[in-house]
Amino acid sequence: MKKLLAFFVVVLMVSAYTESHSQVISSKEKTDYSSIQFNDRFDNPLKKGVWDSLFKYHEAVFAPVYLGDVKPEIKLIYKPELTGNRIDALEEWEVPFENDTEGRILKNPTDSTLLITVDTDRIIGYPMYLWEYYKTPEYRQGIMSYPVFVENTSDDTLKIGLGDVLPITIEAKGRDGQWHELYRNFIYECGTGLLDIYLAPHQIAVVAMPVCKGTFRTELRLGYCISRDKHIYSNVFEGFINQ
Numbered sequence: 001m002k003k004l005l006a007f008f009v010v011v012l013m014v015s016a017y018t019e020s021h022s023q024v025i026s027s028k029e030k031t032d033y034s035s036i037q038f039n040d041r042f043d044n045p046l047k048k049g050v051w052d053s054l055f056k057y058h059e060a061v062f063a064p065v066y067l068g069d070v071k072p073e074i075k076l077i078y079k080p081e082l083t084g085n086r087i088d089a090l091e092e093w094e095v096p097f098e099n100d101t102e103g104r105i106l107k108n109p110t111d112s113t114l115l116i117t118v119d120t121d122r123i124i125g126y127p128m129y130l131w132e133y134y135k136t137p138e139y140r141q142g143i144m145s146y147p148v149f150v151e152n153t154s155d156d157t158l159k160i161g162l163g164d165v166l167p168i169t170i171e172a173k174g175r176d177g178q179w180h181e182l183y184r185n186f187i188y189e190c191g192t193g194l195l196d197i198y199l200a201p202h203q204i205a206v207v208a209m210p211v212c213k214g215t216f217r218t219e220l221r222l223g224y225c226i227s228r229d230k231h232i233y234s235n236v237f238e239g240f241i242n243q
Contacts, residue, residue: 060183080164086195113154145208152199161197214240
């Protein structure tokens, strides 16, 4: 009897731990950005990618191909360092932003201020690698990708990334019907000299979600990391993984 009671206590403790360490924000419905036209200067052929060759060290790299205002036409930039919207964290209190009435520059995103939408109706290319030599001419990698819109829906300026990447994970639904992290978000080994990526009120970022081959068709979603255990999820979309 004592052993049985101890077993149930352990189960309850594990359940409580899991619940408190897996806080997530419910997926939002897909938002329509179809009125925004892409100006893509590159026309090299695109093909499906291979998961592990794209995301080494089990880290997903989501570098912006656009940062700025919502406009009828936006120009895609495949060299991440050229997309702008960067600020040194030490200068946040010295550089005034429009609509900043309380002296605050960058705020952290919340579930009510950031919206993530994967657009599976269109295809774009994939940006250059993060560590390309700065003099390398801009090009797009020939990987089929879905455009992903990350929108600041608030009246505040939000910090959404660091260096050249946004903290986004990829999750897939396994054969067990549960969501599993396929690739964690990219983290720099050293943050010295890196600038914060920001979105002014109602601006958008566009990143590329590669369309990859696989042996198992399932559902996928992206998770923007608010903290280690809390994510803002995109709409759910179909894709292939290896399982």
